[in-house]
Amino acid sequence: MPEPDRQAAPDSRPLRVLVDLNRCQAYAQCCYAAPAHFTIEGREALFYDPAPLAEARADIERARISCPVQAIRVEDPERGVL
Amino acid sequence: MVAERAVVVGAGLAGLRGAEALRRAGFTGSLTLVGAEAHRPYDRPPLSKHVLTGAVAADATTLPSFLPLEAEWRLGTAVTGLDRRNGRVRLADGSSLAFDRLLIATGTRARAWPNPHEGRLAGVHSIRSREDATALRTALAAGPRRVLVIGGGFIGCEMASACRTLGIPVTLVEPSTAPLARVLGTHMGDVIGALHTARGVEMRCGTEVEWLEDDGRGRVVRAHLSGGDRIEADLVVVALGAVRNTEWLAGSGLSADAGGLDCDADGYALDTEGRVDARVAAAGDVARFPHPLYDGRRVALEHWSHAVAQAEHAGRLLADRKACSHYAAVPTFWSTQHGINIKSVGLTEGADGLVIAQGSPKEGRFLAVYGREGRCIAALSVDCARWLPAYAAQVAARAPFPPIHGAIDQPEHRPVLPPGFS
Numbered sequence: 001m002p003e004p005d006r007q008a009a010p011d012s013r014p015l016r017v018l019v020d021l022n023r024c025q026a027y028a029q030c031c032y033a034a035p036a037h038f039t040i041e042g043r044e045a046l047f048y049d050p051a052p053l054a055e056a057r058a059d060i061e062r063a064r065i066s067c068p069v070q071a072i073r074v075e076d077p078e079r080g081v082l
Numbered sequence: 083m084v085a086e087r088a089v090v091v092g093a094g095l096a097g098l099r100g101a102e103a104l105r106r107a108g109f110t111g112s113l114t115l116v117g118a119e120a121h122r123p124y125d126r127p128p129l130s131k132h133v134l135t136g137a138v139a140a141d142a143t144t145l146p147s148f149l150p151l152e153a154e155w156r157l158g159t160a161v162t163g164l165d166r167r168n169g170r171v172r173l174a175d176g177s178s179l180a181f182d183r184l185l186i187a188t189g190t191r192a193r194a195w196p197n198p199h200e201g202r203l204a205g206v207h208s209i210r211s212r213e214d215a216t217a218l219r220t221a222l223a224a225g226p227r228r229v230l231v232i233g234g235g236f237i238g239c240e241m242a243s244a245c246r247t248l249g250i251p252v253t254l255v256e257p258s259t260a261p262l263a264r265v266l267g268t269h270m271g272d273v274i275g276a277l278h279t280a281r282g283v284e285m286r287c288g289t290e291v292e293w294l295e296d297d298g299r300g301r302v303v304r305a306h307l308s309g310g311d312r313i314e315a316d317l318v319v320v321a322l323g324a325v326r327n328t329e330w331l332a333g334s335g336l337s338a339d340a341g342g343l344d345c346d347a348d349g350y351a352l353d354t355e356g357r358v359d360a361r362v363a364a365a366g367d368v369a370r371f372p373h374p375l376y377d378g379r380r381v382a383l384e385h386w387s388h389a390v391a392q393a394e395h396a397g398r399l400l401a402d403r404k405a406c407s408h409y410a411a412v413p414t415f416w417s418t419q420h421g422i423n424i425k426s427v428g429l430t431e432g433a434d435g436l437v438i439a440q441g442s443p444k445e446g447r448f449l450a451v452y453g454r455e456g457r458c459i460a461a462l463s464v465d466c467a468r469w470l471p472a473y474a475a476q477v478a479a480r481a482p483f484p485p486i487h488g489a490i491d492q493p494e495h496r497p498v499l500p501p502g503f504s
Contacts, residue, residue: 016146018125022387022414022425025468042421043447043465047132050125051142075146 014051015060016075021046023071033066034059054078086111088400089171089179090153091161092187092327093117095125095145095386096366096393100185102149103397113153114179116171118188120158121212127386129215130237131418134244136223140216161188164334166359183400186331186343186351186364187393190324190384195232200294201320205302208320209237221317222248229253230305230315232291234261236417238321239274242283243419253284253313255291255305258504266426268502269436270450270462273443274424281420286313294318324384326368336362342370342382347408349396363400365393374410375480376429376459385415412478425467428452428460428477436501437484440469440491449473452501453483 017037019030026044030037037049037056052060057076064072064082074082088104090097093115101115117123124143132138156173163172170178192208195201205226207218222229222245229245231238234256245252254261260271261278275285290308297303305313328338337344337354343364344352349371351362364371366389372378391411416425433452439461441448449469452460457480461473469491476485484496 014142016144018146020387021127021416025471026423041418042423044467045418045421045423047137049142050128050138051144073146073148075148081146081148 013077014053015057015077017048017050017052017060018073018075019046019048020071020073023069025069027068029066029068030063030072033062038063086182087180088113088183088185089181090115090185090187091171092185092189092366092368093119093121093123093155093157094187094189094366094389095123096187096189096389097185098123098145098147098393099390100187100365100393100397100400101151101153102147103394104183104185104401105149105151105397107398107401109183109401111182113151114156115151115153116156116159116161116173116179118158118160118174119211122155122157124212126210129212130209130240131244133215134219134222134241135247136219140212140219143212161330164331164336166334166336166362169361182361184362185393185396185400186362186368187366187389187396188327188330188368190326190367192320193322193325195294195320195322197293200296200302203294203296203302203318204300205316206294206318206320209241210324218319222250226250226315226317228313228315229317229319230255230291230313231319231321232305233321233323234258234271234275234285234287235264235321235323236262236415237323238319239278239419240417241319241321242278243281246282246420251284252282253286253315254278255286255289255307255313257288257290259288260502261285261287263502263504265430266462266501267430267433267436267452268504269499271502273464274419277420277422277446286311324367326382328368343368344380345369345371347372347374347378349392349399349409360403363396365389365396369396371409373413373429374408375412375478376431379431381429383413385413387411387414412474414474422446423463423465423467425463425470426460427470427474428458430460430462430501430503433459433501433503435483435498437496437498438493439473439484439486439496440489440493441466442493451476451483451485453498456483457481458483458485 160174192210231254263271331338370382435453447465449466
């Protein structure tokens with residue numbers, strides 16, 4: 001049986017998230033905005049999901065705009081670069 | 083007017099950001115990106131951290147693009163030569179590409195274990211590419227009895243950290259007296275080494291791995307150290323730093339060797355006579371350039387932020403040749419080890435003094451500043467990131483050392499310590 005064509009569903013393509021960790025100062029606002037995709041390890045080391053599914057779009061966008069040092073960039077296949 | 087052709091050689095972080103900068107600066111000609119690896123540009127820092135622990139899939143690290151490139155991609159195709167006279171780069175598939183503007187961003191590769199037979203044994207790994215990280219992740223998930231990490235640089239330390247996160251016994255062997263000693267000096271190296279020891283990494287400093295023994299069936303079983311000791315390890319990670327990918331420039335007339343491709347202060351490539359080739363710029367790990375903040379000392383930096391900043395500079399340079407200025411970004415990097423956030427600004431080389439400017443190493447949370455001849459040259463933050471921008475400004479200004487007096491959270495006494503560079 002052929003594999004279902006994942007590319008056919010537009011929302012299954014992941015977002016691309018990139019955090020400039022030189023800039024990040026662990027204010028952790030992203031962790032409140034999108035707790036499933038951003039966490040602080042130890043005292044201040046940010047860990048994030050670089051390829052969240054499109055369903056998380058609203059959370060990721062809230063995280064992006066809440067960053068006090070604007071360290072989060074997102075490429076969204078539906079909405080372009082944010 | 084004939085349409086201009088730009089070629090970017092190297093499809094990593096620097097190649098991608100350089101190509102974007104070309105377009106952003108208004109370059110409207112044809113654009114081709116050539117990459118030896120089969121993948122679109124991806125982010126390497128997670129490969130030695132969360133990809134190893136399984137928290138991030140290796141193929142989730144594809145880098146976002148920040149504008150439509152309208153480029154042709156030649157992936158899985160290594161570059162093999164540069165013919166400047168005819169303005170062409172030669173590719174491994176026998177074809178060639180003509181260029182009017184060329185960005186060289188071929189980066190580095192992992193330095194191989196010096197004995198090729200031992201280096202090919204099953205269970206011996208290195209870590210540079212997505213495939214390397216995937217293979218290592220599979221090997222770690224199989225539950226090795228003990229991992230041996232050869233080399234106590236940042237990659238080696240991150241590797242040891244990943245092993246402890248997974249609960250795997252790990253030994254790290256480093257020839258100098260402390261991990262990270264080459265970059266941070268032995269004083270700070272000892273501090274970081276103690277953090278590793280406290281988290282269960284067996285640190286073997288001041289010794290070297292002489293040879294790797296196999297089980298007679300081609301799989302590594304133990305390592306023999308220079309003092310005669312043996313380490314039983316069924317997984318070995320060679321973390322001996324990187325080698326710059328410049329061999330393909332042999333015969334091009336450009337000034338390049340294992341230490342990088344020489345550039346002038348603007349970022350243009352130099353030929354062996356020291357003349358600028360204004361069609362060619364370089365960026366990222368492969369570019370060796372005079373850094374104005376360090377009296378024009380020629381450096382080639384393997385930092386993520388530098389790859390971005392220098393590539394953006396080089397892209398602008400190639401798009402608009404008159405709009406250039408010297409590249410002078412202050413070097414920065416970060417590493418996470420055992421959940422500890424280690425960040426740095428500036429270059430420590432030549433430091434003759436070190437002060438703990440904020441916090442305390444005893445508490446595992448501090449900021450140290452390196453000085454040279456009475457000026458601040460670098461700062462190191464360990465779980466103290468919010469203080470770093472203030473000290474980064476002192477480094478960028480070459481401020482008097484020690485810097486910033488009377489701030490809150492400073493130690494009462496700030497003696498100048500020997501940083502421990504040999």
